[in-house]
Amino acid sequence: MKKAIFGVLAILIMASLLVGSIGCSKESEVSALKPGTTLYVGTTTSLYQTGLWGYLEPMFEEEYNASLHVLSLGSGTAIKYGTNGDVDVLTVHDKAAEEKFISEGNGVERVPFAYNYFLIVGPEDDPAGIKDMTPEDAFKKLYDEGEGKFVSRGDSSGTHSMEKRIWAAAGYSDYDAVKSAGLAAGWYIEAGSGMEETLRKASELEAYTLTDMGTFVSYKAELSLVPIVDEGAILLNVYSVIVCTKSTTNNEAKLEMANNMVDFLTSDEIQELIGKYGVKDYGLQLFTPCFENEPTA
Amino acid sequence: MGTLWDAVVQALHLIVSLDSEVVDITWRSLRISVASTLLAALVCIPLGGLITFRSFHGKRLLINIIQTLYSLPTVCVGLLVYIFVSHAGPLGMLDLVFTPTAMVIGQMLLITPVMLGMTISALGAVDKTIKDTTLSLGASEFQAIWAIIKEARFAIVAALLLGFGRAISEVGAAMLIGGNIWRYTRVLTTAISLATTQGDFALALALGIILIGVAMIVSLAANMIQQRR
Numbered sequence: 153m154k155k156a157i158f159g160v161l162a163i164l165i166m167a168s169l170l171v172g173s174i175g176c177s178k179e180s181e182v183s184a185l186k187p188g189t190t191l192y193v194g195t196t197t198s199l200y201q202t203g204l205w206g207y208l209e210p211m212f213e214e215e216y217n218a219s220l221h222v223l224s225l226g227s228g229t230a231i232k233y234g235t236n237g238d239v240d241v242l243t244v245h246d247k248a249a250e251e252k253f254i255s256e257g258n259g260v261e262r263v264p265f266a267y268n269y270f271l272i273v274g275p276e277d278d279p280a281g282i283k284d285m286t287p288e289d290a291f292k293k294l295y296d297e298g299e300g301k302f303v304s305r306g307d308s309s310g311t312h313s314m315e316k317r318i319w320a321a322a323g324y325s326d327y328d329a330v331k332s333a334g335l336a337a338g339w340y341i342e343a344g345s346g347m348e349e350t351l352r353k354a355s356e357l358e359a360y361t362l363t364d365m366g367t368f369v370s371y372k373a374e375l376s377l378v379p380i381v382d383e384g385a386i387l388l389n390v391y392s393v394i395v396c397t398k399s400t401t402n403n404e405a406k407l408e409m410a411n412n413m414v415d416f417l418t419s420d421e422i423q424e425l426i427g428k429y430g431v432k433d434y435g436l437q438l439f440t441p442c443f444e445n446e447p448t449a
Numbered sequence: 450m451g452t453l454w455d456a457v458v459q460a461l462h463l464i465v466s467l468d469s470e471v472v473d474i475t476w477r478s479l480r481i482s483v484a485s486t487l488l489a490a491l492v493c494i495p496l497g498g499l500i501t502f503r504s505f506h507g508k509r510l511l512i513n514i515i516q517t518l519y520s521l522p523t524v525c526v527g528l529l530v531y532i533f534v535s536h537a538g539p540l541g542m543l544d545l546v547f548t549p550t551a552m553v554i555g556q557m558l559l560i561t562p563v564m565l566g567m568t569i570s571a572l573g574a575v576d577k578t579i580k581d582t583t584l585s586l587g588a589s590e591f592q593a594i595w596a597i598i599k600e601a602r603f604a605i606v607a608a609l610l611l612g613f614g615r616a617i618s619e620v621g622a623a624m625l626i627g628g629n630i631w632r633y634t635r636v637l638t639t640a641i642s643l644a645t646t647q648g649d650f651a652l653a654l655a656l657g658i659i660l661i662g663v664a665m666i667v668s669l670a671a672n673m674i675q676q677r678r
Contacts, residue, residue, distance in 0.1 A: 192547060201647055206631070221547060223628040224643075237536030238546045349646040374648050399536060 188217035189409040192399075194230030194239035195222055196310050197346040199391060202366045202438055204429055205243075208422065216412045226309030226346070234258055237398030240410045243417070245310035245364070245391045259394040264446040265417045266426050266439040267390040270314050272381040273351070273368055274300065274360035282360075287384040288322040294360065295322075295330065298339045301359035304331075305350050306342035314389070315362050321386055351375055364389050366438035370430060388447060391439070393417050418443040452650065459651030460658055468655070475659050478636040481549055482617035485556035489564050490609050492557075497568030498594035502580070512569060518562035524621030530555040531625050547628040552636070555622040560612035567611060571604030572597055603677045610671040614664050637663075 199205055205222045213220050225233065227244035234242050235258050242259070244250060253259045272282070272290055280300030282290035294302055305312040316327045324330045334340025341359060343350040347367040354361035355375040368377075381387075393414050400407040416422055423441035430438040463471050500511065532538050534545040534554075545551040575597045583593040598605065620638035627634030629643060637660045644653035 209631075221628070221630040221633055223547065223630060235537070237541065346646055348648070352646075352648070371648060 188213075188219060189405045190219045190221060191241060191406065191409045191413060192239040193220060193222045193241045193243060193413070194225055194233045195243040196227045196230060196245050196391070197224050197348075198245070198311075198364045198367045199243055200224035201346065201348050202370045202430065204366075204426070204439070207429060208416075208425075211422070212413065212416050215416065216409065218409050218412070224346075226305070226307045227313070228308030228310075234394070234396040235398065237396070240396055240399045240406055241413045242394045242396060243391060244394070245389055246313045247390065247392075249310075249313060250392055250394060254394065258398060259396055262392045262394055263414055263418060263443070264390045264392045265423070265441065265443050267388060267442050267447055268365040268437075268439050269382065270311070270362055270364055270387040270389050271368065271379050272360055272362055273354070273375075273377040274380040275358045275376065276378050278380060279358075280360070283380050284383075285381060287318050287381050287386055290381045291318050291322040291324075294339070295324065295334070298334075298337050301339050301341055301357055302334070303341045303343050303350055303354040303357065303359045303361040305347070305362075306344045307346075309347075310389075311347060311362060311364060314387075318362070318386055351377065365436075366430070369434045369436050369438055372434070390442070390446060456650040456654045460655035463651065463655040464658060470652070471655055471659070473632065474635055474637055474640045474656060477549070477634075478617055478638075478660075479663070481552050481636060482556060482613055485553045485616050486560065486564075486609055486613040488553065489557045489561045489612055492561060493564040493568050493608070493612075494598060494605060495594075497565055497572055498598055500565075501569055501572040501597070502590065502594050512566070515562050515566045515569070519566060521559060521562060522621065523559055523619040524625065526555055526559045527622035527625030530558065530622065534626070546626070547630060547634060549627065549634055552623055552627040552634060555626045556616040556619065559619060559622055560615050563615060564608050564612040567608035568605055571601040571608060574604065575600045603674045607671040607675045610667050610674070614667045614671075617667075618660060618664055 193205075195205055200222065201224065205224075209220050209222060212218065223230070223233070223239065227246040227249065230239065230242050230244050231246070231249055231253050233239045234253065235256075242250075242253075243265075247262075250259070250262050254262055272287060274280075274282075278300075280290075280294055280297065282293050282300070285293065294300055304315055319327050319330050331340060331342070335342070341353070341357065343353050345353070347363060348371050350361055351363055351368065351371055352375065353359075355377050358376075360380060361377075368375075368379075395407070395410040395414060400410050417426075423443055426439050427437065427441045430436070500508065530551065531546065533540050534543065534551050535541055536544075536546065545554070579596055579600055580593055583596045588596065618638065620642055623629075623634070623636050624639050624642065627636070627639065629635050629639040635643075637656050641653045641656045641660070644650070644656065
């Protein structure tokens with residue numbers, strides 16, 4: 153009996169070792185089959201969770217014989233990973249942070265390739281009465297009257313940066329003061345999560361939130377939120393692709409593949425596909441292509 | 450309630466039809482966690498044997514420290530390993546960040562304390578006379594440790610299973626070290642987390658059912674093996 157158990161155990165251990173080694177060999181097999189370079193892309197959540205990256209990924213892999221690894225992060229995290237040399241290409245939407253990233257020598261060039269608009273969404277009955285105001289006035293009213301809750305991303309993403317910009321434009325240059333006053337008064341809620349999760353929280357809490365158009369349109373059907381403020385120059389949302397210098401400086405293959413990515417996203421064919429993406433499913437354009445034609449508010 | 454029911458039906462369908470995405474993620478999860486458990490076992494069993502067998506200054510303290518590390522938060526292990534394997538970190542040149550290999554290392558670090566601690570208590574529970582007898586029969590230290598390990602094999606296997614259960618069910622380290630990359634580092638837990646935020650409750654639930662199933666089978670096995678003792 154004991155021998156039998158021992159035998160079974162031995163077989164199990166052998167089997168799992170085999171499984172482990174298959175696991176290892178499989179990865180090298182994959183890279184053997186695909187001699188192309190592995191490229192890590194750090195992207196803002198909105199380009200990933202709308203499904204755009206999942207749609208583009210196989211096309212890029214096939215065209216350039218590459219293995220693409222896409223990480224869905226907030227723009228802030230993506231830029232941090234780029235600074236560390238852990239991702240090779242960024243697709244992000246935070247102009248100020250992007251320019252800082254490049255001026256510190258971490259990125260080659262900021263290449264805008266698509267845009268849409270941010271909008272403030274909220275419950276249909278609009279408890280704070282901010283419908284169709286300018287974004288700046290809407291934020292002022294939220295702050296002054298505290299009649300409506302506001303869910304913030306609170307994660308230093310591109311959307312969070314945009315929220316801070318609107319606060320500043322509304323005359324509240326000290327964002328931390330706004331945040332602590334709002335948190336104390338109970339109308340400001342810090343989600344600390346990605347865009348779609350933040351939208352879900354706002355929907356559950358009957359609160360307002362700031363969102364990019366693409367993510368809102370793709371999840372609209374599951375949310376009890378409607379557009380409240382969708383006009384204002386400040387709401388422009390531009391997505392750029394940036395080649396990171398840290399990971400590509402001493403790696404020619406990577407640099408070439410990273411440049412391929414920029415060429416790919418800015419090619420006529422892909423620009424057109426980005427413009428059409430989601431239109432069939434949602435009846436609305438999620439992203440407007442804008443290579444060499446960056447809109448300025 | 451309707452959504453939940455729909456999700457359950459769809460989830461079961463995804464599992465029964467062996468949906469390629471579900472199978473792929475499950476298979477990757479098992480591979481990574483089995484690898485990390487085996488690597489941890491390679492450290493824990495011999496080390497546990499030595500710690501049990503030898504008496505040295507600070508042994509009690511060492512065992513206390515090991516036991517304190519049982520509750521090591523997964524997300525902190527993830528953060529620490531990320532800092533080390535990041536290209537800006539000391540092990541950056543190994544290109545390990547956001548790879549399955551890094552996830553194996555992270556999970557191994559995570560479960561080593563609990564497996565080591567349980568191995569030590571398993572070996573400590575073996576009758577002292579076995580050690581004395583084997584030694585008096587002229588066995589070397591290695592042979593005596595081996596005899597005790599053999600005697601405690603059921604409890605040791607239970608320790609391995611417990612470690613495996615912790616490895617496969619953790620999300621914090623897998624997310625931070627692996628990055629949840631599709632078809633590369635996406636495992637059950639990180640896929641559940643992503644699918645939930647994307648509102649794909651059917652996929653999240655299907656993966657959840659599989660994860661619960663694996664975890665329950667493992668702890669059932671651990672219980673049965675321990676009762677054997």
